[in-house]
Amino acid sequence: MNRFAYRTTGLAIKTIAGLTRARLNIHGMENIPHGPTIFVVNHFTRIETFLLPYHLHRLTGTPVWALAAAELFVGKFGRYLEQLGAVSTQQPDRDRLMVKTLLTAEACWIVFPEGRMVKNKKIMEKGRFMISYAGGKHPPHTGAATLALRTEFYRQRIAGLAHSNPGEARRLAGLFKLPSVDSISRQPTCIVPVNLTYYPLRARDNALSRLAGHMVEDLPDRVAEEIMTEGAMLLSGVDIDMRFGDPIEVTGCLSCQTVQSDIRSSSPIGFDDLIPSRKFMRREALKIMRRYMAAIYRLTxxxxxxxxxxxxxxxxxxxxxxxxxxxxxxxxxxxxxxxxxxxxxxxxxxxxxxxxxxxxxxxxxxxxxxxxxxxxxxxxxxxxxxxxxxxxxxxxxxxxxxxxxxxxxxxxxxxxxxxxxxxxxxxxxPGFWLKRKVARLLIKRALDDFNRDFDTFFVSGTSKARDVSRPFLIKGDRRRVGVVLAHGYMAAPAEVRGLAEYLGKMGFWVYAPRLKGHGTAPEDLAGCTFQDWIDSMDAGYAVVSNLCRRVIAGGFSTGAGLALDLAQRVPGVDGVFAVSTPLRLQDLAARFVPAVDAWNRFMARFNIDEAQKTFVDNHPENPHINYLKNPISGVRELERLMSSLEPRLPQITAPALVVQSREDPVVNPKGTEKIFSLLGSTDKQMVLFNFQRHGILLGEGADRVYRTIGDFCEHIRENSRSPAPTDNEKQGNDGRGKQLNEKSGVRSQEPEGQ
Incomplete structure (x- = not known):
């Protein structure tokens, strides 16, 4: 191989790789040994023949040669492959060249044990490896295993004869065109299984296939297919996962007496001579082949x-x-x-x-x-x-x-x-059993996540009791309608338990998820994003939708925003209620966040961690539930959630209930009015209570809020007496039910005694 040509060709491939949209993800690099290696790789595309040597050379620092189909070595492209280090499968001295380069560790090798491209990826037949190709089927090749065994056979033989029979050792060195016996590496040959997986696999017409069609008249179907498939991979973008398995050492396969007798034999042995241990080594090669074939596809x-x-x-x-x-x-x-x-x-x-x-x-x-x-x-x-x-x-x-x-x-x-x-x-x-398995899995996973987070972030004197923070399910009397009910910012599921139990007595199933970062410690919340809360809400919806035919989404404060977000994104939400939704905050901490963020960034530039402000004090209405410290990052995520939600409110068409306290010290009622006006639902209502607190689901008068929400849920249930929509056909609930106030849809309630 011309090493200068090898390097310049590598630069060309690097340029080509930079022009493609393919993304290479490499896994298991720690499994690549430092010595002579045969990489056995599954073969699905032509591009592997020239891209693999380049990338493996980058990883190993050693030239990497590849066996390639003899039909490719034609004209300029054939010379190009030779410069790259590819060797024709029909080259007369192929095996001797491979053994020689492995003995000296001057090169590693790529071998495709399937023997050809497996375009249909059909490599199993009745539980055994059997390769499909255009002419039929054949078992995988043992060539890589045989070459590794032969290399180690001669490595051990030459090393032993160097002392007992130096003349024969020098003859063998000359057989492989080695300058001396000392040029043989002492590192053993390893076989490393490698899997290449392409995703997504989309064979479509592309710029390369169109160009080839214009340049070549009557382009053969085989060539056209390869250009369409591999051109789409290169130009449209594909993830290529290259995964290396554990190296397979073959030295131990030569330890039996029969093989050792041949290794120590003083008689001259030619490269192609029949030796007594040949049958044994063939059996060992078959075992090794089965081992690396299983490993290659296990790495998919x-x-x-x-x-x-x-x-x-x-x-x-x-x-x-x-x-x-x-x-x-x-x-x-x-x-x-x-x-x-x-x-x-x-x-x-x-x-x-x-x-x-x-x-x-x-x-x-x-x-x-x-x-x-x-x-x-x-x-x-x-x-x-x-x-x-x-x-x-x-x-x-x-x-x-x-x-x-x-x-x-x-x-x-x-x-x-x-x-x-x-x-x-x-x-x-069956479908009903799938639903049950999904619901059980999600409930268990939520509990496991909570217990893990609670144990990780628990702070004595700060963290609340587990019962306050644990997600819970209340079973109703029928599976017609269920409610996913989310708590507020810095709170925990206990905040909505009273409402959940009230709805449960009405016969509704209710699941209260724990929003990520809540119910543990403020430090946990500081590391979360609003997308984490959305994921928690989605998991809660998935629980209820797999337990009940219809789903109502509801929540308090931040949980209300998440309920509205869910109703906009998921067509399976049949109704939504939002209590004290924080579209606009009264709390000065929200206004304080930008200044604190700027200060923190300034301090970070000078690596002054002590001066950075992460939390502000919180004085909650329910200190037995809420955090006493408010992470600045959490307020910022809350603002991002509501900012992303506001322009999507007109897309919510399910029946909606908006509940707000007139004198909420945290949430500006004008923000709630804006939410109501923006909602795209034709069946919507807004209810104002004359409370002077934010947490209206707890404390005096909470029962009236419960009744309002219960009436709304009953309204949804009454409209659900018709056959429930099938999965994926729930497209909102436009126009169902009736307005409580035909002019504005707004109804005010004054709590008794206040």
Whole structure:
């Protein structure tokens, strides 16, 4: 190999890589050994042949050569591959060259054990590795294992003969064109399994395919498919997860007496001579191959498309509820999380409750659009109709990535047997059981998160009792209507327990989530964002929506803002009530935040931590529930929440109730009036109480607030006596019920004795 050409070609590849939108994520770099290494890699695209050597060279600092299909070594492109360090699979001295470079550790090697590109990713047959290709099927190649064993055989043999038979040692060194016996590295050869996973996989017409079509008349289908698939990856943006597994050392496989006898033999042994230990080494090579093949596919980075495609494939019926498909994928994404048995794409690291609420990251919608485009499914409202034949039919091998990509995606995770069993069980569960599993999982997870956070941030004399802060569920008498009820800023679920119990006596199911950062210590809240609170609210909604047919969202103060936010984003919310919503704050701490922030940034420039102000004192109406210190960052997040909510209020069309105290010392009633006027609901009401406090869900007169909210919830329940809307068909509740005041929808109440 021409080292100058290797370096200049590497610069060219670096330039190309910089022009693409592909994102390379590397995992397990600590598994790369320092000595001679054979990287065994799954083979799905042509670009791997020239991109992999470049990236592995950057990681190892050693030239990395690759075996490539002989058909590629034609013309300028063939010479380009040779400069890069690629070697034809049909080169006569291929094996001797590989052993020589591994003996001296002058280069590492890339080997694709499947032997060719596996475009349909079908590598399993009746539980065994069997590679599909255009001409049929074949088992994976043992070449990488055989070469590693042969390298170690000669490493040990030459080292031993250097003392007992120097002449034979020098002859073997000459056989491999080594300058001397001393040029052989003492580091053993290792095999490192590597998995490449591409996400998302979308083969579409692109600039490269159009350019090729103009330049080459009658472009062969095979070439066109590869340009469409890999061009889309390079130009449209794709995540490439490169994951390295534990290195496999082969030295121990040579310890048996039969092999050692050949290693120590004083008789001359040629590179291709038949030796007594040959059969044993073949068996060992087969064992090693099975080991690294299992490791390669165990390293697959599982993504949303894998889960959706697998659930579609394994669901035993053709008609599938969209909501149930989402539930199955949600539950599948929770299995083995963090255990190391399954490696998830980074998009699955975050909470997946969005699959059960608003699909805000478009994972479901984008996959469904793609599946419909490929005619794998047809959408009829809340129902999907699956074309089972398209999931099972064998398509033309070279067009499988274009014509049948959903099956290709499902095939990729077929070797992950534990995940496959999990998905199979979920696909056979009926809808009601899926709902129960989702609700139980979310309730348990909320309790586990609370206990972990409470133990982590507990401060004696500051933190409240666990019963004050723990999320809770109140069971109603029927599952027709449920309420997700959120507490306020710096508070805890105990703040809304009185209202929850009142609604529970009316027969409603009520779940009160704990907003992240609350119910523990102010230091916990200081590290949270309003998106964390939204996630807590979404999880609460998911609990109730899987327990009841209809859902009402409600909350106090910050919880009220979160309830309105939920009603705007999630079409499954049938009604919303908001108590003391902080669109505008009376509290001077809110005005104080910008100045404190500026001061903190100024102090941070000089690394003066002691002078930075993180908290201000809080004097709550309910000190047995609320924090006594208010984190400045928390007020800022509250303002961000309400700022993001205000322009979206007209999009809320569900029946709405807004409740406010006239003389609230924290929340400006004018802000509540603005909320009411902006709401897009035609069925809405605003109720003002003449209280002189913020926390109107506790203390004197709270029962009247309860009755107002209870009447509203009953109003929703009365309108729910008609058949409940199916999942994904809940599009708000425009016009249901009636206005309490035809002119303004506003009703004032004076509490008795005040």
């Amino acid at each position: 980075t599982v993504n949303h498309d894998h889960l959706f495609a697998s659930c579609l494939k394994k669901t035993p019926v053709s008609r599938i509820k969209k909501a149930n498909l989402k539930r199955r994928v949600f539950l599948a994404s929770q299995s083995d999380a963090g255990s190391g048995n399954v490696y998830f794409h980074n998009s699955l690291d975050r909470d997946q409750v969005h699959l059960l609420t608003d699909d805000r990251f478009h994972k479901f919608s984008e996959f469904m659009d793609f599946a419909e485009e490929k005619k794998v499914v047809a959408s009829y409202g809340a129902i999907l109709e699956k074309d089972a034949a398209r999931m099972a039919t064998v398509f033309d091998f070279h067009r499988s990535r274009i014509d049948n990509p959903i099956a290709v995606i499902a095939n990729e995770v077929e070797p992950l047997t534990r995940l496959q069993r999990r998905i199979s069980r979920l696909c056979w569960l």
